[in-house]
Amino acid sequence: MQVSLPLPLYKKLTVTFRVEPGCLGPDGVEHIEGFCKFAKQQVATLHSDFVRWRIVPRYDKSLAETEYKTNNKRLDHLKAMQYLGVFGQELDEFEEHFQDELARLIDLYLGR
Template sequence: MSYELPLPLYKKLTVTFRVEPGCLGPDGIEHIEAFCKFAKQEVANLDSDFVRWVITPRFDKSLLETEYKTNNKRLDHDKAQKYLRVFGKNLDEFEEHLQDKLAELIDQFLGR
């Protein structure tokens, strides 16, 4: 399969990552909205040919930390893995890279 990049928005993998306010420290609830906006801008260009990023606070613990969708349909782990494989990516490495990037961004945001 070959795809013309960048993909149209509806074909991109929408990666929703929900950030716990507590990861910003004891007063994280006061900063979580600003952090999510900052993080969204910082990751916007990562794999942007085929990924659309949504970084949002995780106020509801019943929601998954990371969620994948394409064409408004939720993808389970296996389907997300297959989607990323088309672009030469491994889902576990992809998630690990995102986690590492967000940890860096938290430090940057908090001025560490």
Template sequence: MSDLLSNLDDKLVILFRLEPGCLGPDGLEHIEVFCNIAERALQSLNQSVCRWRLTPRYDKSLDEVQYSLAGKVLPLDKAIKYLQACHTEHSQLMGAFEDKLTQLINQYLDRKASLKT
């Protein structure tokens, strides 16, 4: 598995579609910039197993989370199997991601609020 993970294209890509409303009532104005900033901040989170991608969720018919490997979309059960093969639990991975994302949202909102005063 370590040989597999040495190739960046063979890492699990986790695309998270983020609701603009998480950034407040004017979130639509800020969501694209926030996604770019947050994606860079998440680069080191479980980087041996996955790469995080953030994008605004403008289309609610699309799933909030999408998994892919080598350019192919994976269903959740296959993504979980991949993570298990990498000795990583899906629930722990997503929990760490959600904690970090919450922290980044709060920092962004605090900074935005301080610029208004």
């Protein structure tokens, strides 16, 4: 399948990642909003040809930590794997890379 990059916004994979305030320490709830804005700016260029990032606080633990959508339709794990496969990406590696980047950004944000 031939794919022309960058994709229009509605065809991009929207990755919503919900960050728990506790990741920022005991007073994380005071910093989570600022951190999410900071992190979104930092990862905006990561796979930007086909991914749109949403990094938001995870106040509601009943919501999944990571959610995938395209064209406003939620993708299950299998569909997300297939979508990323078109771009030569494996979902597990994609998620692992993002988790590593997020840990780096937490350290950077907290000045460690």
